[in-house]
Amino acid sequence: MLTLSNIAITLGGRLLLDRFDLTINPGEITVLLGRSGIGKTTVLRLAAELLRPNSGTIVNSFRRTSYVFQEPRLLPWSSALDNVAMALDPLERSRRKRRAEAALWLTRLGFEPRDFGKYPAQLSGGMQSRVAIARALIVKPELVLMDEPFAALDFPLRRQLQALTRDLCRAQNTAALFVTHDLAETAAIADRVAVMGGSPARVLSSFAQTPTPSLPELWVAVAELAQRGELRDVFDPPAPSVV
Numbered sequence: 001m002l003t004l005s006n007i008a009i010t011l012g013g014r015l016l017l018d019r020f021d022l023t024i025n026p027g028e029i030t031v032l033l034g035r036s037g038i039g040k041t042t043v044l045r046l047a048a049e050l051l052r053p054n055s056g057t058i059v060n061s062f063r064r065t066s067y068v069f070q071e072p073r074l075l076p077w078s079s080a081l082d083n084v085a086m087a088l089d090p091l092e093r094s095r096r097k098r099r100a101e102a103a104l105w106l107t108r109l110g111f112e113p114r115d116f117g118k119y120p121a122q123l124s125g126g127m128q129s130r131v132a133i134a135r136a137l138i139v140k141p142e143l144v145l146m147d148e149p150f151a152a153l154d155f156p157l158r159r160q161l162q163a164l165t166r167d168l169c170r171a172q173n174t175a176a177l178f179v180t181h182d183l184a185e186t187a188a189i190a191d192r193v194a195v196m197g198g199s200p201a202r203v204l205s206s207f208a209q210t211p212t213p214s215l216p217e218l219w220v221a222v223a224e225l226a227q228r229g230e231l232r233d234v235f236d237p238p239a240p241s242v243v
């Protein structure tokens, strides 16, 4: 389980998060939904221990955590296959076994063997994203932190990768904290939705989506929140001040 309790953090002189609470349960895909700039990436960086909060506690009892960034961040001088294989510990498996396992993961993600040897510059954006997902999941993490990994892709490809990611996480019982500001993406992938709002930001509402995916259920929940006036900050960012 990953628990962030009563977190406060100031960045660039601004109190960005305050009284921020979030729990990620084993095997559950939690989508953290909030408008651009509210602090979603900051939450992921806190969860990954790349940042320390000013106050509050973060407890991560998942045995292995991996990360998928907004950009695929592949090593340009390594092939697709080697970018995935290098996530595996060389002390645990021979190079041949690491490459065989990487080939299996690339195949699961829809790669043809003829593309295994291509370098990142020779791959489309969607293929690069698939390599990044394979690299994160091949280590069988108990938790994967995903920062809008499909934001740069077109809609059909995004839908395809959302479904694939959801199924692969389910198949190996990997929990995910998935950040997005896209409602359709949330409906497609979430078991649980945590809505961020306010300034400083915190989690305004957290609810389970059962069964997943269920767009009508998500809309009902979002409409209820909107009626209670809790989504003003999510969908209506404050107007810029005119000087």
Ligand SMILES: Nc1ncnc2c1ncn2[C@@H]1O[C@H](COP(=O)(O)OP(=O)(O)OP(=O)(O)O)[C@@H](O)[C@H]1O
Residues within 6 Å of the ligand: 011, 012, 013, 016, 034, 035, 036, 037, 038, 039, 040, 041, 042, 043, 181
């Ligand atoms: N290291 C930093 N120093 C100063 N300010 C920062 C730092 N990191 C983030 N910020 C600011 O904190 C705010 C939240 O950033 P963050 O990237 O967490 O938002 P986000 O919700 O993930 O946005 P997006 O959806 O656009 O990616 C932004 O205004 C950003 O400029």
